[in-house]
Amino acid sequence: MTKLRGDKVEQLLTRARREVDEGLVPSAQVALAIDGNVEVFETFGDATNETRYAAYSSTKAFVAGAVWVLIGEGKIDIGKRVADHIPEFATNGKDDITVEQVMLHTSGFPHAPMPALEGDTSEGRTKRFAQWKLNWEPGSSYEYHPTSAHWVLAELIERTSGQDYRDFLDDRIRKAAGLPRRLLGLAPDDQDHIATLVNVGEPPSTEEIKALLGIESLPATEVTPEALVSFNDPAVRSVGVPGGGGIMTAADFATYYQALLLNPGTMFDVDVLRDATTNVRSMIPDRWFKTPASRALGVVVAGADGKGSLRGFGKTGSPRIFGHGGAGGQIAWADPDTGLSFGYMTNGLDQHTFRQARRTVALSSIAAECAG
Numbered sequence: 001m002t003k004l005r006g007d008k009v010e011q012l013l014t015r016a017r018r019e020v021d022e023g024l025v026p027s028a029q030v031a032l033a034i035d036g037n038v039e040v041f042e043t044f045g046d047a048t049n050e051t052r053y054a055a056y057s058s059t060k061a062f063v064a065g066a067v068w069v070l071i072g073e074g075k076i077d078i079g080k081r082v083a084d085h086i087p088e089f090a091t092n093g094k095d096d097i098t099v100e101q102v103m104l105h106t107s108g109f110p111h112a113p114m115p116a117l118e119g120d121t122s123e124g125r126t127k128r129f130a131q132w133k134l135n136w137e138p139g140s141s142y143e144y145h146p147t148s149a150h151w152v153l154a155e156l157i158e159r160t161s162g163q164d165y166r167d168f169l170d171d172r173i174r175k176a177a178g179l180p181r182r183l184l185g186l187a188p189d190d191q192d193h194i195a196t197l198v199n200v201g202e203p204p205s206t207e208e209i210k211a212l213l214g215i216e217s218l219p220a221t222e223v224t225p226e227a228l229v230s231f232n233d234p235a236v237r238s239v240g241v242p243g244g245g246g247i248m249t250a251a252d253f254a255t256y257y258q259a260l261l262l263n264p265g266t267m268f269d270v271d272v273l274r275d276a277t278t279n280v281r282s283m284i285p286d287r288w289f290k291t292p293a294s295r296a297l298g299v300v301v302a303g304a305d306g307k308g309s310l311r312g313f314g315k316t317g318s319p320r321i322f323g324h325g326g327a328g329g330q331i332a333w334a335d336p337d338t339g340l341s342f343g344y345m346t347n348g349l350d351q352h353t354f355r356q357a358r359r360t361v362a363l364s365s366i367a368a369e370c371a372g
Contacts, residue, residue: 003372004032004039012366013042016344019359020045024200025348029053030363032370033254033341036262040370041251050193052181052247053345054231056326059246062183062256063150064103064298065173065268066157066165068276072269075160078103078297082152085159088126089152092133099156101138102149104282104295108138111222112148116230120239125155142284142293146223150243166240176267177259179252185240186247194247195347197232197328199225203351212354219288223327228349244326253343257323257334261341277301277322278336299324302333312357314364321368329356331364338371 009032016030027045031038043049070076076085078100083090089097094109101107112132118124129152135143157165166185174183182190206216230236237247263273276297283292291310294303302308304319312325313333323333323342328349334341344363350356 004034004370005372008366008370009040012363012370013040015359015362015366016042017044019346019348019350024350025346026198027051027195027348028344028346029250030345031250031254031343032367033251033258034339034371036258036264038251038254041249041254043250047195047347048193049249049251052194052249053330053347054194054197054244054326054328055183055246055248055253055332055345056228056231056244056328056330057146058253058324058326058330058332059184059242059244060150061260061299061324061332062169062173062246063153063157063165063242064276065256065260066169067099067103067153067298068268068272069172070157070160071276072272076156082156086126086129086152086155089129091130094129094132094134094138097138100281100297102145102152103298104142104293105145105149106139106142106282106284107145107149107152108134108136108140109148110143110145111135112145113222114147114151116236116239116241116245119151119154119241122155122158125151129155141287142282142295143287144221145243146221147241147243150241154242165242172267173256176265177256178264179248179255181248183246183248183252184242185245186237188234188238191234191237191247194237197229197347197349199229199351200348201350201352201355204354208354213289218353225349225351228327248345250343250345253332253345254341257332257341257343260322261334261336261339277334278320296322309361309365312360312364314361314366314368316365317368325360329360331360333364335368335371338368340368340371342367 027047032040154165302313302321318337
């Protein structure tokens with residue numbers, strides 16, 4: 001059995017506690033798991049280990065897992081067109097977009113709108129799909145799709161499984177991984193012990209942005225302060241936005257990523273899981289920051305190009321680390337080389353983007369060193 005390094009664990013907990021002690025964020029939660037067990041699980045500030053948090057885009061790895069199950073069952077072929085499963089999608093030049101492009105964020109509709117409450121039903125989703133237009137030619141570029149791509153994946157899961165995407169994820173991902181509570185699409189009476197999201201801090205100045213990135217301002221996206229705190233709304237939580245609406249603990253993060261390392265009960269087809277978490281299918285540079293994507297099928301891989309820290313995975317872990325970050329600094333990953341998995345969550349959404357990113361890198365760097 002692998003042991004954790006006590007000195008590094010203490011360093012990790014101290015770093016996770018820092019912004020809480022300084023009064024920047026109301027609470028934070030951190031977890032480490034190895035050999036199939038959560039070995040470290042601590043909560044700081046105005047919360048307890050029972051407290052659940054908005055996972056934001058870290059939810060994407062769970063939805064990807066649902067797609068992997070269906071790939072393994074032969075119900076989804078990522079090389080096929082989305083329109084083969086969802087005919088309503090084939091409008092405004094979107095007819096040849098493949099499932100793989102959607103999962104790699106190269107499908108060309110990063111800004112396509114979908115109000116959360118409309119996305120609650122297949123009818124609402126497909127009505128929007130028919131209206132969506134392209135921002136650029138599919139396959140020609142990489143720009144992160146905060147929510148749009150995963151509304152398509154949600155509909156794809158429903159059409160190929162015959163089950164509501166939230167129920168399918170609950171049955172085939174949450175339960176199979178051994179997680180205690182529903183993660184996506186929470187009924188009103190299942191919304192206890194959820195940390196209230198708050199925007200904290202001030203955005204970086206124009207001078208800071210220019211000094212670090214060489215541009216005058218950060219690109220405008222749908223991920224605004226107002227949009228982020230909308231996940232406090234019980235109705236939005238009930239919908240279960242597939243690109244960012246997961247509600248869970250840091251221990252759930254760490255446990256799920258152990259399942260991706262160990263594949264308990266053969267949750268996934270072995271070959272599909274290996275491919276999905278190790279095969280980097282896209283190194284197209286991001287349209288704005290020019291960082292190569294290093295995207296596998298629904299998760300990000302740290303990579304051996306020295307840019308793993310730009311992807312949120314720190315500076316000390318192996319190039320094979322895979323996972324996904326989320327708004328507010330949420331981060332979850334697994335390291336196949338050490339068997340370690342890590343999760344961090346907070347309800348304090350730091351408006352200073354660079355400070356938030358530095359925290360994520362620091363936490364991931366320390367966490368990666370915790371394996372003995």
